[in-house]
Structure formats: C-alpha cells, structure tokens
Amino acid sequence: MKRNKKERQSLLIETIQDNPFITDEDLAEKFSVSVQTIRLDRLELSIPELRERIKHVAEKNFEDEVKSLPIDEVIGEMIDIQLDSTAISIFDVKEEHVFKRNKIARGHHLFAQANSLAVAVINDELALTAKANIHFTRSVKQGERVIAKARVISIENDRTKVEVISSVNNECVFKGEFDMFRSHSPEQ
Amino acid sequence: MKRNKKERQSLLIETIQDNPFITDEDLAEKFSVSVQTIRLDRLELSIPELRERIKHVAEKNFEDEVKSLPIDEVIGEMIDIQLDSTAISIFDVKEEHVFKRNKIARGHHLFAQANSLAVAVINDELALTAKANIHFTRSVKQGERVIAKARVISIENDRTKVEVISSVNNECVFKGEFDMFRSHSPEQ
C-alpha cells in the first residue's frame, strides 16, 4: 500500500479526478498515510479542498444547464425560419461531437441538426420523421461551423418533404431528404 | 422590504432555486430578517443547507458526465458484438429524448443509436457514414426500450453496407441501411 511520495501524489490526482467527493480522511485511509500528509500533498499539487471541488463541479453544472436546455429543442442554433418554407441553423462542432481518434464529427450530430431543423420548419404541433435519405458528402472536423438550410419541397395531405443541405464554408457536407409526417394539414 | 411570512417563504424558494449558492446570511440581509428566521424558514420548507444544495447540483452534474461519456461512444448500451458481422444495443427512451408535447422520441436519437451501432460493428479504426436510407416505421414513446440489431450485409473494398433494425417488443420501429466508409479493408 505504501508508495513513495511521487507515486502517491499522482495517484491522488487521479483519485480526486474521478471522485471529487472524497474527503481527506478517506484519502488518508486509502493511501495509509495521515490526514496531514494528504493535506500537504494537496497543497503541493494545489488541489482545493473538498467543498471547493464540489462547488466547482456544481458551478459547471449550473452553467451547462442553461446551455443544454435549448439544445433539447433544436440541435444547433436557429437563425432564421419561415414556417412551411425555409429554415437555417448553425452548429459549431466541438470536442464532444467528434471521434477522439481523428476529430471527425460523428454522423448522428449532423443528422440531428438536419432532422431537428426539418421538424422545426413544419408549421404543426406534431411533426415526425417517417423516412429519410441522407448523404454525408464530406467529413466535418472539430472547430468547423455547419450551416444547415432546410427547404420544404412539397406538402401533400399529412406528408411534407423537406430537403436539408448542410455546408461548411459553402462546401456541401451533408444532404438529406426528409419525409415528414404531420398531424394536421396546413391552413384547414 | 418586510413582507409577511408566507410571502417571504415563497420568495425564498424562488431565490434559492435560481441561485443555490446563496448563504443564510445573505438571505437574511436580502429579506431584512435575522439569520435564525431564514433557518426556521428553511426548516419549515425542508430546504437543505447551502453545502447540501451545492452537493446535489454537483452530483447531478457528475452523473450526467458519466452518462454522457459512453453516449459519446455508442448511443445506447452495447450488449453483443461480432465484428464485421452483427451487433446489438439497447436504448431506453427517457424524458430527455422525447418531445415534451407528446412524449414521442425524437428521430435523431433512434438514428444515433442505429448509426453508432453501424460504426461500432465495423472492424476498423476509422468508420464513417457515407449514405443512409432510413425509415421510422412506428413512433417510440417515453419509457420504451429500443433494441437495435445491426447486420453487415456486404463488404467491398472500402465500403460496407450495414442494415440496422430497431424494435420495441419485437415490433419494428426503425429500419436503416447504412453505407459505411472504412479506411482499411479488413484482413489485410
């Protein structure tokens, strides 16, 4: 159990990282050293005390909450919409959207942006995707900004066809044709 | 500033709700009452102390983080996989996956499950979706468990076709054919 200082300290960092809720007392027990040693370690490594750590996690959460609510409705940020006609949204590809290995955006995020835009453009309280035919024409990398444009191409009874073209720097990266189902026909 | 008890208490709830990081002392000042009054109020309303509140917020965050990490890799839980052959994942539709109005799962989540399964089944470090043809055959409601089964139907050079069928209680809800691109052909 007893390791040298360096080993203990690097383990300490790991331990606290994947469980910030652990007290000095628990850490002391875990590493079979005194509480004071743990405190010296934290001092050297400038790891804040339990309560401060918890506070940081909570603060991050609090910020995220505000951020993740709109994401639940439309993936990407809606910047223009004409119901039953056209809509535009932008989506910035960040770390959490890409494969770790190659920083290429995972397909379902591009799909999600396009699909939610297709849903949003329809002037109905209930719009569902029935079919979709999609092409990923170029891979999108982390840091790129995807602009999706939706265009309603036909409305027939309860079916609406929407075409979505997403591009980065005017280069098409995704193209999809969505066959949408709506509960009510428009203007009735 | 001085309101009656009821008014103060309902304001207290609101205040703490949109800023859980406020101390009793600050609250006392805000409502021009003593710290003890605030503590009695919290007791009556069963609002926990600052540190407990912060901890709850942090814990919620921490759960989410753990939850969202695997989500980043495969949407749904992988329960079986034979590389370049078949794979199965399950996905429980929860509150955060549905439209608020009608509790129907948003299409992109079903797509994400299927798409990430199609990526996973391919025995290559780089697999990207090139094209997909998908059908949402039945709407999925909150609380339902979607079982997605992927089957590799052809491998040709750098292209692999994967069929994914997702079902709830043995009833097909989603069907997709994914045309996947891989960086290396298998077994070379």
Place this chain on the structure above:
DNA sequence: CAGTAATTAAGACTAGGTACTAATAGTAGT
C-alpha cells in the same frame, strides 16, 4: 552520523451550518 526530506501531531481558528432553549414582540379572542 549528520543533514535534509517526508511525515505526523497538536493547537488555534474558520465557514456555514444543526439542534436546542429561551426571551421578546405583536396580534387576536374572550
């Protein structure tokens, strides 16, 4: 074996509380 590094201990103090007891102020009922 001395000298330094690492560890442990002990004591005083802090924030932000809980739990409990007690005093005071204000108001309504009879």
Place this chain on the structure above:
DNA sequence: ACTACTATTAGTACCTAGTCTTAATTACTG
C-alpha cells in the same frame, strides 16, 4: 386587561471539513 398563540430574534453548544502554524518524529542518503 389577560391569555394564547405566532413570529421573530438571540444565544449556546456542537459538527464537518477544512486552513495555517509550529513542532516533533521518522526515513533516507551522502
């Protein structure tokens, strides 16, 4: 006017999970 009751305030002891400081002990190394 007296009583009953509610609301508010005050004060004390105690708690957790620390900080900061001083000091003693132990371990390792040249």
